[in-house]
Amino acid sequence: MAKVGVFVGSVYGGAEDVAQEVVGQLIAKGHAAQLFLDPQFEDFLEYQNDVxxxxxxxxxxxxxxxxLLPLYLALNEQFPLLSGLAYGVISMGDSSYGEERYCGAGRQFDELLAQLQAKSVNERLDIDACVNFDALEVAIPWLTQFVQRITE
Structure with missing residues (x-):
């Protein structure tokens, strides 16, 4: 089974709630999953050959x-090549703020990880708060596909 680090960026707790459910489901499926609510660069590097x-x-x-910003900045500044890392991004946002801003944090992380040569497992999931009041309704089906791919 896979070793999965779940790195969370949250302001009001919505992303944290999704992350806690995701970690619970990963563990229930036999994966070694750990939640990072205050993610550090060193924590992230521990997964450079995992997920x-x-x-x-x-x-x-x-x-x-x-x-989550210090982790992003450290990855961007130190630019470690992460060719052994498989990754996924779940990005939560509100499309009423405009297309340029919608899910901007997830988009930035996805682009940076691709530049660091990490391998995307699934296409980034963008969850629109204007459409999906319950983020888990779309996150769980995405997670099912993600888990299938990291298990292969």
Whole structure:
């Protein structure tokens, strides 16, 4: 089974709630999953030959939440090549803020991880708060596919 680090960016707790459910489901399926609510660069590097799942809300003008921003900046500045990393991104946002800002935090993480040569397991999941009041309704089907792919 896979070793999965779940790295969370949350302001009001929505992304954290999704992440806790995701970790529970990963563990129930036999994977070694760990939740990081205050993710550090060193924590992320522990998964460079395993699986990382970034679950983040988007703030303000499409920005990364404060608790996840230091990890993003460290990855961007130190630029470690992560060719052994498989990853996924669940991005939460509100499309009423405009297309440029919608799910901006997840989009930025997805682009950075691709630049670091990590391998995307699934296409990024963008969850629109205007459409999906319960983020888990769309996150769980996406997770099912993600789990199938990391198990193969």
């Amino acid at each position: 990382a799942l970034v679950i983040t809300s988007t703030t303000g003008q499409g920005e990364i939440p404060d608790n």
